[in-house]
Amino acid sequence: MTSSDSSTSAGPRLLGPADVRSLAATLGVRPTKQRGQNFVIDPNTVRRIVRAAALDEAGETVLEVGPGLGSLTLALLAGGHRVTAVEIDPLLASALPSTIASYAPGQADRLTVVEADAMDVGPAEIGAPSACVANLPYNVAVPVLLHLLEVSGSLRHGLVMVQSEVADRLAAGPGSRTYGVPSAKAAWYAEVRRAGPIGRNVFWPAPNVDSGLVAFERREPPSTSASREEVFAVIEAAFSQRRKTIRSALARWLPDRDRLDEVFRRTGVDARLRGEMLGITEFAALAGAARTV
Structure with missing residues (x-):
């Protein structure tokens, strides 16, 4: 085997602190808070993320949002997966293929880069990925995740890094003080759980907040005659006044008192509870009953 052959067949080299800073300097990139750019500089962290994602060993098509300079992208390629990377920054999007060609020449053909806002993509842009593994921009993490789950029915599971408090909210269950709109909406699509903390020192620049991993596994929404939008x-409405009972909180949603009482009677949901005590099944039942009263 020639040295050239060895280079081509070798697995990806992952980015360390010096690599990240060198790439950024070459591109003239200065991380911005506006786009939530904090680049991972620790190879062990991206390896850990890929392991925790529990991807199929035979290889999956993985959707990555916000690949940045390519730290996590390289780790996903090293695992034998295809990567569709959605990057909003034109400079980073255009530079990623050449970075992969340099650090993972044997895997470059398994990368597809989509220059777009993740909130605007659908199957036409991203195809049919089976998993999502990403360091999501913290300022838009929840809407991006919910959007991807809505538009990509092929997404079966995934692991995303988000701000620690957001991770708590996404994974919270009924009765928890962190349970709220993100928790309930995410539960419509999937079972969500915390999958571990991430330290600040693995990023450049180091963020002012702690980070956490959130894993999700797709499941069918609760059976209901209501649409997702209605649920x-x-x-x-239930969380717009979370200190009130669910009946009081839903008074604006369904102003007709008699109809609202009938909705609770039909569903068996205790109108004296607060919204934070209800799960996605109860919310779906209330929305469904409201269509027929």
Whole structure:
């Protein structure tokens, strides 16, 4: 085997602190808070993320949002997966293929880069990925995750890094003080759980907040005659006044008192409870009953 052959067949080299800073300097990139850019500089962290994602060893098509300079991208390629990377920054999007060609020449053909806002993509742009593994921009993490779950029915599971408090909210269950709109909406699509903390020192620049991993596994939504939009409207109304009983909180959603009482009677949901005590099944039942009263 020639040295050239060895280079081509070798696994990806992952980015360390010096690599990240060198790439950024070459590109003239200065991380911005506006786009939530904090680049991972620790190879062990991206290896850990890929392991925790529990991807199929045979290889999956993985959707990555916000690949940045390519730290996590390289680790995903090293695992034998195809990567569709959605990057909003034109400079980073255009530079990523050449970075992969340099650090993982044997895997470059398994990367697809989509220059777009993740909130605007659908199957036409991202195809049919089976998993999502990403360091999501913290300022838009929840809407991006919910959007991807809505538009990509092929997403079966995933692991995303988000701000620690957001991770708590996404994974919270009914009765928890952190349970709220993000928790209930995420539960419509998937079972969500915390999958571990991430330290600040693995990023450049180091963020002012702690980070956490959130794992999700797709499941069928609760059986209901209501649409997703109708169920989500109930969820938003329930938490708009979270200190009130669910009946009081839903008074604006369904102003007719008699109809609202009938909704509770038909569903068996205790109107004296607060919204934070209800799960996605109850929210779906309330929305469904409201269509027929």
